[in-house]
């Protein structure tokens with residue numbers, strides 16, 4: 001049976017009836033749209049929950065026609081004479097008022113006189129009483145509306161919970177003060193916490209060092225930032241994304257999602273597919289690189305990609321894998337710089353059960369085994385400890401591995417792609433990198449030039465990242481102002497493509513119209529040495545000085561935010577007399 005809307009507020013209806021009886025000494029009753037009595041005083045109290053029979057009752061009339069009735073004498077009333085129960089009706093007088101929800105009648109509130117005193121009250125104060133019970137009927141209908149919106153919110157909350165619990169990534173949300181208001185199952189598992197233990201706590205108490213408070217402060221979100229968080233006595237590496245929740249332009253909270261980077265290499269490494277089309281740019285040098293990538297993908301040779309940080313080495317490695325014959329096999333990425341030396345061996349080669357204290361039951365396969373049949377991408381190979389370089393060389397030569405604590409050898413059929421932003425040749429000369437390993441790895445070397453040496457790619461990359469982030473943030477980017485374009489084209493991009501992508505993401509978030517303006521760009525791009533217009537420089541420095549404290553430390557922070565040295569900042573302060 002469907003619950004009628006009035007039944008949602010049965011307790012309130014009873015309170016209203018009792019209040020009417022106490023105030024006027026007249027019995028009251030409330031009937032819902034199914035003609036079921038949901039509240040009543042006096043003899044009606046016993047009949048709550050019972051249905052009123054008969055098709056021609058006054059209640060039916062009120063429900064159908066939304067009419068109010070004041071009946072001072074039932075026996076003389078035409079309306080009452082039409083009623084099925086007229087001959088047995090014990091009532092002397094009565095007042096009926098529809099309970100409305102908009103234009104719809106959802107019930108009836110009635111005052112009933114059984115005694116001659118009660119009848120006299122109705123005769124004397126009929127209109128006055130009607131005004132009063134109309135207000136009581138309004139009160140009940142607003143209570144119904146309130147209950148219904150609470151119910152809608154509960155359903156919405158349930159739907160949202162189902163969605164976030166369905167997601168394989170950890171998700172948590174905080175309010176505008178940083179208090180955790182929601183967390184999904186995956187996040188509970190990843191953080192080894194129960195929702196009930198952390199809901200209501202500040203994010204910094206649960207995940208000190210998480211970038212969530214930073215997003216609350218500046219209202220700028222980000223995607224896939226690799227971060228390390230101290231939690232439950234150890235560092236956890238996550239690929240973290242965060243987005244501010246804004247209402248009328250004011251940050252009301254932040255929702256964050258994160259996945260394990262898995263000590264080395266991230267889980268995205270296993271899934272995210274990249275092809276030649278994803279390598280953007282058409283400058284001469286990137287075209288030559290793409291040609292090399294294509295050739296490398298057609299062979300099984302070990303590839304060594306060299307380039308500064310953020311130039312796109314991992315993008316190339318994935319393209320080589322996914323364009324090649326092994327595209328359907330795993331691509332496993334390992335960041336050799338991100339794992340402590342004492343863990344790197346077990347992460348790479350795996351271990352057998354009981355091989356050391358704390359070893360997992362059943363052992364654990366290493367990245368080599370996980371990549372078997374596919375590609376192992378050894379990022380930041382220059383950071384691999386010397387002792388391990390020897391073991392890696394042996395694996396590459398013998399094409400077998402043995403887990404720690406095991407005598408069993410696993411044959412390997414694996415393609416290796418290594419990458420580095422360090423000068424390996426120089427490291428070899430310094431005795432920091434094994435010469436034999438260097439030669440073994442650099443069978444097919446690819447050099448990825450920094451962005452400042454392929455400026456022809458900037459325009460295309462800017463347009464690409466603008467579009468990508470505009471889609472993500474649901475914004476529209478029509479153009480980039482000529483001045484902003486000039487800044488982007490003349491900046492030196494020490495952080496390469498990654499820095500450019502971050503700058504464009506930030507610009508998309510900050511922009512208010514549909515054209516990216518200079519003020520949407522990071523300060524250090526706007527005031528870089530060569531192209532900085534003097535007026536902008538003055539304004540930016542003034543703004544940065546205002547933002548930080550007037551102390552030596554504050555000046556240091558200001559210089560850092562401007563991307564200039566502290567000495568330069570002091571020079572500029574003198575120059576502009578600030």
Ligand SMILES: Nc1ncnc2c1ncn2[C@@H]1O[C@H](COP(=O)(O)OP(=O)(O)OP(=O)(O)O)[C@@H](O)[C@H]1O
Nearest residue numbers: 278279280308309310311312313314315421497498
């Ligand atoms: N040619 C490109 N086209 C499109 N996106 C690119 C290109 N090059 C780099 N990117 C993007 O720039 C960011 C950095 O790229 P990537 O991680 O491959 O650089 P990297 O050289 O491996 O950096 P690191 O040395 O720090 O590991 C990524 O978001 C990547 O998608």
